[in-house]
Amino acid sequence: MSGGSSVPRVLAIAGTDPTGGAGIQADLKSIAASGGYGMAVVTALVAQNTRGVRSVHVPPTDFLAEQLDAVSEDVTVDAVKIGMLAGREVIETVGAWLRRTRPPVVVIDPVMIATSGDRLLDADAEQALRELLPLAHLITPNVAELAVLAGRAPAARWPDVLEQAREVSATHDVVVLAKGGHVEGDAVPDALVDGGGTRLGGREVVEFPGARIATTNTHGTGCSLSSAVATHRARLGSWEPATAEAKRWLTESIRHGASLEVGGGNGPISHFAGMWSRGGTATRPTAEEVRDQWWDGVRDVRAAIAESAFVRGLADGSLSKEAFGVYLAQDALYLRDYARVLSEASRLAPTLDEQSFWAAGAHGALVTELQLHADWLGDMEPPPPGPATTAYLDHLLATAARGDHRVLAAAVLPCYWIYADLGRDLQARAVDGHPYQEWLRTYGDPAFAEATARAIDITTELATSADDVTREAMWHAFRVSAEHELAFFEAPLRMTGPVPS
Template identity: 85%
Template sequence: MSGGNRVPRVLAIAGTDPTGGAGIQADLKSIAAAGGYGMAVVTALVAQNTRGVRSVHVPPTDFLAAQLDAVSDDVTLDAVKIGMLAGREVIETVAAWLHRTRPPVVVIDPVMIATSGDRLLDADAEQALRDLLPLADLITPNVAELAVLAGRAAATRWPDVLEQAREVSAAHDVIVLAKGGHVEGDAVPDALVDVGGARLDGREVVEFPGARIATTNTHGTGCSLSSAVATHRARLGSWEPATAEAKRWLTESIRHGASLEVGRGNGPISHFAGMWARGGTATRPAPEQVEREWWEGVADIRTAIDDLEFVRGLSDGTLPEEAFGWYLAQDALYLRDYARVLAEASRLAPTLDEQAFWAAGAHGALVTELSLHTDWLGGITPPEPGPTTTAYLDHLLATAARGDYRVLVAAVLPCYWIYADLGERLRRVATDEHPYREWLLTYGDPAFAAATEQATRIATRLASDADEATRRAMWRAYRASAEHELAFFAAPSVPAS
């Protein structure tokens, strides 16, 4: 069994299908869809498509042995799925390797009967395959193959399938996954059969109901199911949940097979249909990538802020006191409602750590607003917010009212990030003679720098985890706030109308 959350390492041993629906190609897709890391050893090169097999080339068995040893000498395997074994020597080569390596989970899909009903193996090879079965934990024959292994005529009723599965399980000391896809009726049951029940918690038969799907996209279903079961068994640790999960996945994949429009015969299943529907195919950027893209995405705004008359005057000490006082008054008014916005972020936050962080930010905004009011404005009540201040606050308050925590966090980030960046540079010019020295030192406060780092981590992680639509909404809110920051810094330099 795969330990912890580690991805199961699953080796498929089978022939090829150049159209990708069956054989080793289907095995690898199924293993990946089941959450495993798939590896492949090729037993035969098959020229086939959705309408049939045209030719088979079997490489020398010493090359097959070399492939098998190359994998097992380097990789610790969690499961092995075995499919097409074309001939006695091939079967014996695989058997010898299994005896040497003893993988923890072995599933054999005994490929013996072609879709046409023709036997694929001669008598010697069929006997060699029977001798191989006791080395497996589970075998997954279809109805025709089960009948050959049981020495009976192919069953047409489900009870007869179960009876043949019992006979094969007892004869070879193996669990049989009996499949009802070829029996009469609309029901398509499957069942795990283990005579004695030692490997199924004391039960000899565990059935899994199913309904027939009207489709011709069934090419490679046997290969796909057996590989999925092997992978889930390595991941989940027991056969019943592994089979149930694999069967649900196969049903979903069969339903979506026709949408692939592959081939003019019996088409393949859509191995990743469920994953595509639930997770999509778009990549998600890492948090550090989001951070870089967002910061570079407002480079024009940051440059424009640096070039503002207000910022240049604040930096070199030539800013008129009237402009500075107007800015402080508007900042005090801004911080009052900004604290409300941060409090709403705290209320919406999903974790205690984030709740505490935004609550501390709201408290800090109020403390700073009080300090501005008493220390810098002399206790004088600031005037009404100007149009720029009002527009910025309307943007933040509207974003908070919409209730999407992720977008709100993106909207408040520029007030941390742009201020911290500008403040660090302004702090460096705060000489003893600078008229605004005390104010400039508050810009570069180490505690605010640390809070900015945490706000950035929260926002970029949320953006990294979000779906594409939410990530776009976060970017728009972030960019809009950055533009409001530029307007806010520019406002003191705009002559009153």
Template identity: 65%
Template sequence: MSADAARVFPDVSPVVPSTAGVHPEVSGPVRVLSIAGTDPTGGAGIQADLKSIAANGGFGMAVVTALVAQNTRGVRGVHVPPVTFLREQLDAVSDDVVIDAVKIGMLGDAAVIDTVTRWLDAVKPPLVVLDPVMIATSGDRLLAADAEAALRGLLSRAHLITPNIPELAILAEEPAATTWTDVLAQAGRVSERYAVRVLAKGGHLEGETAPDALVDASGSIPDGLRVVEFAGARIPTDNTHGTGCSLSAALATRIAAGGDWLEAIAEVKRWLTESIGHADSLHVGTGHGPISHFAGLWSRGGLTTERTAEEHLDLWWRAIAPIRHRANTLPFVERLGAGTLDRDAFTWYLAQDALYLRDYSRVLAEASRLAPTPEEQAFWAAGANGAIAAELQLHQGWLPEDEVFNTPPAPATIAYVDHLLAAAARGDYAVIIAAVLPCYWLYQDIGSRLVAQSHPEHPYASWLETYADEAFARSTRSAIGFVGEAVRRADPDTRARMFEAFERASAHEVAFFAAPLEARALPGHAE
């Protein structure tokens, strides 16, 4: 192959080469089937394939061709199950699952290869990546010599093959290449002979670089090129067990997902380099250890799972347990439920609540203004209107009209309102709705205990019945839901500020209930 047919691939190009039937776009994670042998140490074979598929965004499936007794130092034995069972595995997957790509690894013998070939001809997967596993990293032979001819017949069913240098030499029926130029030339001859793309790999060569190249004798690479090279630095490590398996499985996943071969190869090469770079940290085995397939994901994404909205708010609710306990044991709450509360204390509470609702409605209106969705905007706006139109009307039924807004605000009222208005003034929607949540959630929690004590002769029965209103219960559930979703979406700093606003508002809510009997000027104050 002439030198002018090659170029170094410096960056990712948006061009999409011919993919011989591969989906240009796939909705959701691509479904990739690995057909290969096992590795009980987890570094190669199907175990490595499944890790590679997952690490590159796909859903991995596996059909076992051979059970291999091996570790990082070498292969000890190979058991090939009956090919009838192999075909049962293959049919079980393809009869049920849409397969977006197939990666083929170790096949073992001619009967296995024939079975896989017949299945491919029947199913016709849109993408087949064949890693012609013949020789392990340890040097062990993994394919019977009489099966090599059968493997050559399988090459034409593949869209891409990924041989290492010794395997490429076997396919070419030539001595192993010793220079990168010879590798490219040999890959070109194999590509032309079997009408298949070849990913030539320079990992077995000496030197500081480890280049790869996509070779296609048909010239179907963009711009009619036959070779596109991907430069790479060599990483000094002996822990490269399973790199061939991992590479081919990752390529099947990336190509099927995007359809752009060059972009997929470039991205997989970056991923593999990253995984090899972290291999020494695994400390698996005493021979050629495996690569660290998820090192990049672990470092960038971490291992902490994301809590659901319900889980976040459950933590909040448990965190304010002392506040809730105090609320349920307040003399005001106990006497209100029992019907023994002094009427002056009750009407004083209502007058303060009327003052509170006036500013509370303004805070809800601000939440509505800042709400990110129409549903939330409508909900908080309705709450603001209800606080004035419905709640104050109810208050006026118990209080003389001149007392509704002429009562001086108590310290507890001022503190609660100031907290809510300060949250609104900061303009942070998530913090605002966290601050108003106790007026729904904690208020209903207290009210559910009070309404359970109501009876027709109860002096405050009509008031307690408001706690049992289903409309208020629905509003409370909606408020909890909106706050929960805001917590789930928030960054850690915002979550902390949201909880602080919620906790302080909960404490203010309880102090507001305590105030009528703690105000020394009133009859029936705490004894």
């Protein structure tokens, strides 16, 4: 695409449909659904609904020219889709603009025949439209419109449609997207046809199979398909993948059209059905919002930890050496498997930055922390893991085994976040003469505080980009780990007895 944008800027030039199913309203929906930024220049105001057209008002062509220039003088146009052009003067105005601006992708949907079979353009306008076709890169006529352009009767068989498409392509020097929707039978093929054989990788015909869908929701399918193809062509760079993707999207949108319950005639397609079902309509939270929601969501757990007898005894120095030794021994057992969990997080992580971070955490758990525990515990025989230790590790290891790095990141986060938060208060208690002075100072280690901030950033960003189901699973894993943290702090006194009063 030109201009350096990752989102194609697509201009639709067409008439309106106040019911939103066809015309420029359908164009804009199709462009958005296909990943583009839609712009619109109106050629005609059409009073229509799903049952038919009532009247058409065509604004002055000097105003049409002003619309076109206003867009192209300010915005880089990556693709153009042209629909209804009501009359020679309108067609010539658009043609003059195309010659001046030379957009890199031009798709024309030659709107010439009404659903009723009536001709929408007089003979002079039809000739002007034929003269416009060489300025396009692709045209998307239906069977009836293709027949008019070929000067023949509408084809009833698919081979005849392809033959007419070859003639029109060769005559007007343009690729034709031949459509089989009006051909009898259950099969609904489409095909890119290049009568010159030079614009489709040396192939004259590239077919796309399809099956007929039993529905009356076909209003605006031609408008929608051509806009989607134009957008995907700007994104993907060639006609074949653009057409294949647009056709898959259109099929999905047709299937869901009836669920809209719009109109009493031929209803519209559901342009965003796939997006709604796969992505939902709820706005995703920011990383800051996730951070605040999750931290507030474990407020009760954090308060219980701070008020636990173990933490209060550790803070004021009244904790027995026996209870402290049990805590250290269980923590050493915990850290060995926690390092394995962090290693698995590194293996599952999708980016080098995340892989490096979790791997460094695993190394820290094994080397730095375990060495510190060894200094305190000496040659003491390692005890078996207690129930709280076992339950916490079972939760982490089971989460790791499920293989979703996002949920695993959320599960390991409380061991960073809660410890760092608790450590800010405990470090302040590390005054001279405190029996656990050296240990309390480790809670305020700047490197651990930095690692905690990075763990929070990584995990909340993952939650922001996740779908609703995954984000809920992340929150659940985070909450459960926080509860295990509380149980872990409470366990030493359960195993040794209460703090002396």
